[in-house]
Amino acid sequence: MPDEQFEIDILRYRPETENEPVMQTYTIPYVRDWSVLDALNHIKDNLDGTLSYRWSCKMAVCGSCGMMVNGEPKLSCNTFLRDYHPGKITVEPLAHFPIERDLIINMDSFMEKLEKIKPYLIPTEEKPLADGEHLQSPDELMKYKQYSMCINCLLCYSACPEFGLEPDFLGPAALSLALRYNLDSRDNGQDQRTRIANTDKGVWPCMFVGSCSEVCPKHVNPASAIQQTKITSTIEWYKNVLMPRGSEAGGND
Amino acid sequence: MTRKPYVREIPNTWWLKNNFYKAYMMREISSVFITIYSVVLLVGFFRLYQGPEAYQGWLEALQNPWSIAASVVMLLSTLYHSISWFKLAPQAMPLQFGKIRVIPGLVVGLHYLAFLAILAVVFFAISL
Numbered sequence: 594m595p596d597e598q599f600e601i602d603i604l605r606y607r608p609e610t611e612n613e614p615v616m617q618t619y620t621i622p623y624v625r626d627w628s629v630l631d632a633l634n635h636i637k638d639n640l641d642g643t644l645s646y647r648w649s650c651k652m653a654v655c656g657s658c659g660m661m662v663n664g665e666p667k668l669s670c671n672t673f674l675r676d677y678h679p680g681k682i683t684v685e686p687l688a689h690f691p692i693e694r695d696l697i698i699n700m701d702s703f704m705e706k707l708e709k710i711k712p713y714l715i716p717t718e719e720k721p722l723a724d725g726e727h728l729q730s731p732d733e734l735m736k737y738k739q740y741s742m743c744i745n746c747l748l749c750y751s752a753c754p755e756f757g758l759e760p761d762f763l764g765p766a767a768l769s770l771a772l773r774y775n776l777d778s779r780d781n782g783q784d785q786r787t788r789i790a791n792t793d794k795g796v797w798p799c800m801f802v803g804s805c806s807e808v809c810p811k812h813v814n815p816a817s818a819i820q821q822t823k824i825t826s827t828i829e830w831y832k833n834v835l836m837p838r839g840s841e842a843g844g845n846d
Numbered sequence: 847m848t849r850k851p852y853v854r855e856i857p858n859t860w861w862l863k864n865n866f867y868k869a870y871m872m873r874e875i876s877s878v879f880i881t882i883y884s885v886v887l888l889v890g891f892f893r894l895y896q897g898p899e900a901y902q903g904w905l906e907a908l909q910n911p912w913s914i915a916a917s918v919v920m921l922l923s924t925l926y927h928s929i930s931w932f933k934l935a936p937q938a939m940p941l942q943f944g945k946i947r948v949i950p951g952l953v954v955g956l957h958y959l960a961f962l963a964i965l966a967v968v969f970f971a972i973s974l
Contacts, residue, residue, distance in 0.1 A: 608850035664863060691851035699851050732945055754867065757856045801934065802870045820938035 597623035599674055600681040601632055603644065606692050614692060616683075623678060629669040630658055633684075633696075646696035653810050656746030660696050661685040666751035666808050688751040689760070700747060706763050707745075710771040710789055715782030727779040737776035740769045740818055742811040749805035749815050755798045762798040763790070765805035765815030772818040775825075783825075791826035799823070873930045879923035886920075932957040 598620050606614040619636050627635075630648050637644045648658040651670045658669040663682055674682070690698035720727070749765035756762045771790055775783045790796045799819045806816040861867040886908075893904040907913060935957055936950035 606852055608852070609848040614852060688854070689856075691853045693849065693851055735945075735947075736942065754856075754860055757860065800870075800874070801938075802867070803934065803937075804866050804870075806937070807866060814937065817937040817940060821940070824938065 597678075599623040599632070599678060601636070602681065602683040603636075603696070604683075604685040604692075605644070605695050606686075607643075608694060623674060625675050627674045629660075629662055629667070629672045629674065629682070629684065632674060633669060644696075645694045654744060656744035659687050659746045659748050659751070661688055661751065666748040668746060668748070668810050671810060687747055689753070689757040690747070690750070698747075702760065703745075703747060703750065703764070703766070706767040707770065710763065710767050710774075710786055711782055712770050712774060714774065714777065714780045715785065716779060717781040729778055733778040736778070737773045740773035740776065740813055743769055743773075743813050743815075744811055746810065748808045748810065752804040752808040754802055754804070755800055759794070759798050761794045763795050765809075765819065766813075768796060768799075768822055769813050769815040769818040772822055775822075784829075787822075787826055787829050790822050791830060796822045796826060869930070873927060876923040876927040879920045880927060883917075883920040883924065928961065932961075 599622070601619050601621060602616050603619065604614045605617045619640055621632055621635055621640070624631070628651075630651060633644065633646055633648075637646075646658070646660070646669070648670065649655040650657070653668050653671040656668075659666060660669050661667070662669070662672050662684055663677065664685075666687060669684075684696065686692050686696045686698045690700060690702075693699050716727075743766050745766060747766070750756050753762075753765060756764050768790060771786045774780050775786055796819050799816075801816060801820060803816045806814045809815060861871045890901070890904050893900040908917070932954050936953040939953065941948035941953065
């Protein structure tokens with residue numbers, strides 16, 4: 594039985610020798626079990642050792658291997674050649690991020706956004722260790738659990754056209770994480786996070802395209818997180834305008 | 847190590863890339879047609895205020911073939927707009943009462959129910 598072949602086009606970029614990315618075609622054996630990541634590993638091990646890409650767990654939990662497969666943001670470990678065979682695939686680095694080398698993108702801007710939304714519990718008052726743990730019921734956990742499943746794979750940022758057009762937009766993953774903490778019964782930092790979300794680079798660039806939720810491999814539903822945050826932000830704004838709190842200077846923003 | 851990050855430009859035709867984006871653009875553009883129809887209705891109210899002849903003129907203008915074609919386009923736009931937003935409504939309002947999570951289908955269903963109820967009221971009012 595003749596060995597079947599499979600063609601992969603990969604967008605290469607070598608900053609030390611090139612000014613622009615270049616497409617390069619590889620022909621690999623077609624193995625029904627293989628994921629795109631298996632194909633990349635085969636290329637690196639046997640055909641071209643210079644190919645650079647990120648990967649780690651091989652099981653869609655680490656979020657390292659995000660890339661564009663035929664124009665769609667996917668995890669390469671979770672995308673299978675058999676779904677594109679017969680045919681060929683085009684692999685490119687995650688959209689909307691600067692390319693460092695080959696399939697590796699620069700995600701510094703995302704790391705800054707994560708820090709901005711204060712991704713930690715801000716309790717009402719510091720509880721001394723002697724008082725023991727925070728107790729949380731399964732219902733309270735259910736409220737925010739979905740939004741805690743994010744693996745920071747950045748597929749949602751690649752899918753979001755608003756982020757593509759406005760790179761300062763906080764974006765789906767950062768805003769989902771903000772909601773995860775706002776909905777946590779142990780947290781009391783909603784005001785601080787709402788102030789950050791309720792800006793023209795916060796939730797408001799979002800036009801509810803919804804493609805972030807379409808591509809999310811962990812079903813976090815960031816679109817839902819952002820719409821919920823829009824509603825609470827708006828209610829907070831009206832509360833501040835109609836009933837300005839004495840502790841805040843004047844209530845004027 | 848030489849670093850020279852390459853930034854890819856986003857073309858104005860980004861939304862032609864896949865069906866999901868195209869459907870989104872259609873949803874957004876439907877707002878334009880809804881606005882136009884709202885203006886047509888406002889003109890109708892104004893003509894009504896101006897008297898029976900003016901109102902009759904407005905009704906006749908709406909009955910010529912071009913107006914009917916435009917109305918069909920505006921009706922389809924409005925329906926597409928409403929259906930796509932109804933579908934998205936559960937995402938903006940995930941309801942949970944204690945342990946019970948309201949299924950998205952129920953939220954969408956209630957929207958359609960309200961839509962049909964309002965439709966019934968409007969038809970009843972017009973037929974009076």
